[in-house]
Amino acid sequence: MFKKMVWIVSMAAIVFLGFSTVEKQFASASGEKLIDENFDQGTMPENWNVIQGNAEVTDSKLLLTSPNISNPSRVLIPMPKGTGDYVFEADMTFKSAVNDARWASLMYRVQNEDYPYYQFAVRRGTSALNGLEFAIRTESNSWNVPEKTFYPEDFQYGDTHRLKVIVKDNRVQHFVNGQLVIDTDLADTWYEGDLGFQVSGATVEFDNVLVKTRTEDLPPMEDNNAFLPDEPETNMLNAPTVISSYIPNEISQLEGVSSTLLPAELNESGDISVGDQLLTDLLDEIRGKFIPVIKVEDVNAVPGVIDVLDSASINDAHVLSSNLDIIREIKEAHPTVRGTVLYEKNHLNKHDLQKLVEDANLTNSMTVALPEKLITTDTVHFFHARAIAVWGIGDDIHSLIHNGVDGIVTSSPSSTVNAFSQYPEKTLVQRPIVVAHRGVPSLAPENTMAGYNLAYDLGADLIETDIQQTKDGHLIIMHDSTVNRTTNGTGKVSDLTLNEIRQLDAGIIFGPDFEGEKVPTFKEFLDGFKKKDVVLLVELKADNIEEAVLQEIKDAGIEDKVVLQSFSVEHVKKFREIAPEMSVGYLYSSSVAATPEARVEDAQQMMNYATAIGARLNSSHRSLSEESVTYLRQRGMISMHWTFRSQPPLEDLLKKGLIGPITDYTQWLTDAPTIIETPIKKRNLKVGKSATIKAKTFVNYRADKKKNIETTLFTEGNLNVVDVNKNTITALSPGQADVFAIHTFDMIGEEWNLVSKPIRVNVSR
Ligand code: G3P
Ligand code: CA
Numbered sequence: 001m002f003k004k005m006v007w008i009v010s011m012a013a014i015v016f017l018g019f020s021t022v023e024k025q026f027a028s029a030s031g032e033k034l035i036d037e038n039f040d041q042g043t044m045p046e047n048w049n050v051i052q053g054n055a056e057v058t059d060s061k062l063l064l065t066s067p068n069i070s071n072p073s074r075v076l077i078p079m080p081k082g083t084g085d086y087v088f089e090a091d092m093t094f095k096s097a098v099n100d101a102r103w104a105s106l107m108y109r110v111q112n113e114d115y116p117y118y119q120f121a122v123r124r125g126t127s128a129l130n131g132l133e134f135a136i137r138t139e140s141n142s143w144n145v146p147e148k149t150f151y152p153e154d155f156q157y158g159d160t161h162r163l164k165v166i167v168k169d170n171r172v173q174h175f176v177n178g179q180l181v182i183d184t185d186l187a188d189t190w191y192e193g194d195l196g197f198q199v200s201g202a203t204v205e206f207d208n209v210l211v212k213t214r215t216e217d218l219p220p221m222e223d224n225n226a227f228l229p230d231e232p233e234t235n236m237l238n239a240p241t242v243i244s245s246y247i248p249n250e251i252s253q254l255e256g257v258s259s260t261l262l263p264a265e266l267n268e269s270g271d272i273s274v275g276d277q278l279l280t281d282l283l284d285e286i287r288g289k290f291i292p293v294i295k296v297e298d299v300n301a302v303p304g305v306i307d308v309l310d311s312a313s314i315n316d317a318h319v320l321s322s323n324l325d326i327i328r329e330i331k332e333a334h335p336t337v338r339g340t341v342l343y344e345k346n347h348l349n350k351h352d353l354q355k356l357v358e359d360a361n362l363t364n365s366m367t368v369a370l371p372e373k374l375i376t377t378d379t380v381h382f383f384h385a386r387a388i389a390v391w392g393i394g395d396d397i398h399s400l401i402h403n404g405v406d407g408i409v410t411s412s413p414s415s416t417v418n419a420f421s422q423y424p425e426k427t428l429v430q431r432p433i434v435v436a437h438r439g440v441p442s443l444a445p446e447n448t449m450a451g452y453n454l455a456y457d458l459g460a461d462l463i464e465t466d467i468q469q470t471k472d473g474h475l476i477i478m479h480d481s482t483v484n485r486t487t488n489g490t491g492k493v494s495d496l497t498l499n500e501i502r503q504l505d506a507g508i509i510f511g512p513d514f515e516g517e518k519v520p521t522f523k524e525f526l527d528g529f530k531k532k533d534v535v536l537l538v539e540l541k542a543d544n545i546e547e548a549v550l551q552e553i554k555d556a557g558i559e560d561k562v563v564l565q566s567f568s569v570e571h572v573k574k575f576r577e578i579a580p581e582m583s584v585g586y587l588y589s590s591s592v593a594a595t596p597e598a599r600v601e602d603a604q605q606m607m608n609y610a611t612a613i614g615a616r617l618n619s620s621h622r623s624l625s626e627e628s629v630t631y632l633r634q635r636g637m638i639s640m641h642w643t644f645r646s647q648p649p650l651e652d653l654l655k656k657g658l659i660g661p662i663t664d665y666t667q668w669l670t671d672a673p674t675i676i677e678t679p680i681k682k683r684n685l686k687v688g689k690s691a692t693i694k695a696k697t698f699v700n701y702r703a704d705k706k707k708n709i710e711t712t713l714f715t716e717g718n719l720n721v722v723d724v725n726k727n728t729i730t731a732l733s734p735g736q737a738d739v740f741a742i743h744t745f746d747m748i749g750e751e752w753n754l755v756s757k758p759i760r761v762n763v764s765r
Contacts, residue, residue, distance in 0.1 A: 100125030339365030
């Protein structure tokens with residue numbers, strides 16, 4: 001699946017080049033042979049030293065064994081003085097490892113026959129985010145890891161991979177099986193030194209060691225193209241991103257647009273064109289300014305589009321199609337290209353909605369695109385609760401904004417940008433998707449039916465839960481691996497039978513009002529909500545229960561109302577394999593980089609990782625920055641973030657555009673109004689006349705009630721046409737004005753605005 005790609009990390013970001021491009025680049029790179037060792041003589045080569053731990057030559061291979069993380073094994077290969085630019089390669093095979101995080105490395109430019117040095121480290125679990133590293137053993141004998149990335153699959157025990165390091169001056173490239181995986185210019189402290197092998201907490205074989213001097217310069221660092229396109233000026237807090245379907249001759253003149261829709265076709269000369277331009281040329285032109293959204297409907301164009309993406313080395317791109325096979329095929333060749341499923345029918349019933357969620361997931365896509373006439377606030381809510389982003393296609397911009405879409409595909413980007421400028425400050429245009437974390441642990445015992453029912457009654461959009469397995473193989477709900485913290489019992493869940501766990505009281509520790517609450521079974525939880533309008537966010541807390549969890553979800557018949565998530569990438573991958581039609585989240589936390597550029601690069605790396613494994617980035621809220629929230633929004637990812645237990649970070653991130661808070665305090669958010677509507681859409685007024693307009697606001701989507709609440713009117717930029725005072729519009733002079741009904745409400749101690757679709761006021765004499 002990944003064979004067409006080359007993975008390059010450049011300053012913590014990943015870009016892609018076609019395989020052939022890279023091979024050609026180095027075809028002429030051969031220097032003096034310094035070492036060519038296949039261990040056939042059966043002993044450690046002369047001068048090679050075991051400087052730490054255990055290493056021996058056995059079965060014509062070099063074998064390093066390290067029992068644990070504190071006792072690495074190292075072999076040093078001396079280099080002639082002054083040698084520092086070389087190509088160092090070897091076959092590497094994991095025989096065993098203490099755990100998936102354990103690693104083996106090629107060390108280079110080793111100083112003082114010990115440390116400091118650089119190394120190319122490879123973990124057994126290579127698909128982890130830090131599966132491959134450019135690491136520095138520092139002068140204080142500790143680790144500094146400036147570059148890390150992932151390999152699409154784990155290295156299996158017994159499988160051999162060819163590792164290669166090219167180091168020339170300060171430039172370094174790391175390869176796995178000929179694929180460039182790390183590309184950096186940070187080897188700028190030591191310029192010569194010895195080579196070596198190291199293993200930490202694993203048993204690893206090395207063979208066919210080849211070292212040659214390197215005389216040619218390495219090519220300049222690839223630009224990793226991590227960027228945030230411009231957003232329109234607006235007061236909206238979580239405004240949709242703008243995708244222009246109109247391509248002007250001077251494409252750089254597009255303003256406030258994040259992406260451009262490029263309908264790609266196979267032309268008569270066999271090239272891929274967009275209108276009368278070549279796709280290759282357009283990609284070059286928009287590189288670093290706009291995200292390409294390549295629309296492909298003709299299956300015959302697919303190989304050409306794949307070739308263009310290969311040679312353009314662009315991985316920050318979407319493919320949009322109504323044909324699922326087309327998305328699949330392009331993503332198979334380019335796993336970090338994001339998919340968007342285009343919906344082209346004229347109607348959209350409940351069945352169509354669910355099918356669209358499944359189609360998106362089946363193609364590893366996280367976004368759907370729909371014509372504006374099919375979009376309502378309920379449609380958007382349906383998708384959001386299932387972690388699917390919605391792009392609306394059309395030019396009724398206010399309507400799309402009002403319905404809460406994540407992106408607007410418009411043929412008139414300039415009027416879209418103008419519409420964005422009309423909104424009042426602190427306007428929330430997307431209601432938060434509130435995820436009740438373990439129920440409502442601020443009001444009721446966590447992970448109990450009492451807490452879950454309360455979450456539902458409070459109006460949570462999703463209810464989050466944690467699954468463990470009992471000694472006798474039953475799935476139950478509990479966060480911890482022991483019952484100690486939340487029940488009156490003690491012991492590991494995995495050492496207790498279901499019957500034993502059901503005897504426990506899961507409410508009494510929280511308070512006497514909840515005495516007698518049981519630890520729920522997963523089945524009880526699913527059955528409790530299968531007929532209710534709420535989505536369940538199901539997190540795995542134990543290994544090897546993916547199949548059982550899925551079976552119970554299927555038995556309850558609610559695959560359409562469950563989003564799965566886990567901190568384990570193995571669980572995530574297993575779910576993508578056995579439940580490819582369901583949405584899956586990857587839970588993680590990471591630090592926030594110091595500079596905006598580094599934050600954008602980190603966001604790119606995470607987005608690429610998530611796209612390749614087909615998962616949402618459900619990080620801790622502390623891992624987020626304004627840049628990462630914007631990066632994800634612009635690229636059509638709906639993600640949910642944990643765990644909001646205090647108001648300041650929640651307020652801060654809602655203002656930065658977050659829409660999926662996972663919180664212990666569902667009650668903070670679910671009282672807020674979700675939509676405001678005006679009784680009229682249009683009003684004609686003669687100069688000098690006035691009209692009073694009152695809006696109605698829905699307070700809770702599930703309660704389905706409308707409540708008359710306080711609104712005022714608001715207009716921006718039409719002051720010569722109308723005057724607006726509280727609920728009254730007065731016509732001043734002939735023209736047109738957009739007037740919004742605005743409701744200011746309080747949430748987490750802050751004032752927010754909710755606005756209606758504008759009323760178009762036509763003033764005549
Ligand atoms: O929903 C994600 C969140 O629950 C992850 O943290 O420890 O509460 O399961 P934890
Ligand atoms: Ca959890």
